[in-house]
Amino acid sequence: QVQLVQSGAEVKNPGASVKVSCKTFGYSFTRYGISWVRQAPGQGLEWMGWMNTYNGDTNYARSLQGRVTLTTETSTSTAYMELSSLTSDDTAVYYCARDQSSGWGLDTWGQGTLVTVSS
Amino acid sequence: SYELTQPPSVSVSPGQTARITCSGDRLGDKYVCWYQQRPGQSPLLVMYQDIKRPSGIPERFSGSNSGNTATLTISGTQAMDEADYFCQAWDSSTSVFGGGTMLTVL
DSSP: OOEEEEOOOEEEOTTOOEEEEEEEESSOGGGSEEEEEEEOTTOOEEEEEEEOTTTOOEEEOGGGTTTEEEEEEGGGTEEEEEEOSOOGGGOEEEEEEEEOOTTOOEEEEOOOEEEEEOO | OOOOBOOSEEEEOTTSOEEEEEEOTTGGGSOEEEEEEOTTSOOEEEEBTTTBOOTTOOTTEEEEEETTEEEEEESSOOGGGOEEEEEEEEETTEEEEOOOEEEEEO
């Protein structure tokens, strides 16, 4: 069945970068995009960006422009999200999700990766 | 930037109808999706393209979208429906979520 499995929890110092992986199973990787969403403790969902896994096109949230980079490794059906210049405000659970775009929604989500930024 | 507004909380008695709204400028011109999130779990898609239910989502969930408001309606609400609900829409190649609504079934 369709599954997205994310990498484990991370603890980072302020100013550092973090890279989270999202390995997909059970479908043709390049037929669906991947969105990344984060959720700070006790807060709502924040869309971070989307990647077209077929041609590499990306769209990023304006609030994160310049700090977030989405990539993929097609050979292993894996998506990556890298966030740089971390501050305590970036402490959150980060999710990847399969996204067909055009209003089809994020139909399958990873289990989430907790990133804690603390000195 | 585009914003979606949801009520922070909605309460409903078991068996009654719950309506959760999501407001945004000319939202009816965009597709809206809805997600359910229970504590400690990843979000679950419960409605897409305004009115369509993914496979496995009960028929008691329905959606509408017109003007500036989209609505997720849960008919015959059950205790298991108690969760946070988030709306989502796309605007100019970026996406946005509403702030979320905590649905309490009491």
